[in-house]
Amino acid sequence: MYSLKILILMLSLALSIFSACGEDKITAPETHELVGTWKAEKFTIYWGSISNPDSTFVYTFVNDLQFTITISDDNRWSAEIKYPDETQTDSGGWWVDGDTLTMYGAGDGDDVYEYSISGNKLTLTSSETKGGYTTFTVIEYTKQ
Incomplete structure (x- = not known):
């Protein structure tokens, strides 16, 4: 009986030593490629289709307006x-499914974009x- 208690005590001690030894491996969460600050460079609206639009509106962000x-x-x-003469702010949440970015919290409902990143350039489309007519919006950003 005495030797069984010593054996259990020795096993407990050995387990505590081995479990206390060794380096804890903490894995940092994976950071999504979208994470960061992005400055809008260009805003384009295509009426009809992107490849062959009926008409196009392009706005290049300059010093008078920054987004x-x-x-x-x-x-x-x-x-x-x-x-x-003023600054406006907004905020909300986001999630990604494949190449689709959904942003919520701004205005009515969710804003859904297809996104692509090439180097430090982000494109949201x-x-x-409405009424059988499609409008495409493309916003181009540069990572800061």
């Missing part, structure tokens, strides 16, 4: 629009159909 969006790894986003 920046920050996407955080906690699935939150914040945006800042700077006009010459959305479409809307």
Whole structure:
């Protein structure tokens, strides 16, 4: 009986030593490629189709208007629009499914975009159909 207690004590001691030894391996969560601050460079609207539009409107962001969006790894986003005489902000949440980015919290409903990243360039594309006519919006960003 005495030797059984010693054996159990020795096994417990050995287990505690081995479990206490060794380095804990903490794996950092994977950061999504969208995470970061992005400055809008160009905003384009295509009526009809992107490849063969009926008409196109292009706005290049210059000093009089700046639009920046920050996407955080906690699935939150914040945006800042700077006009010459005021600054507006907005925020919400986001998630990704494949190459589809959904952002919620701004305006009515969710904003859904197809996204692509090439180097430090982010392109968001959305479409809307009303009355059988489709409008495509493309926003191009540069990572800051």
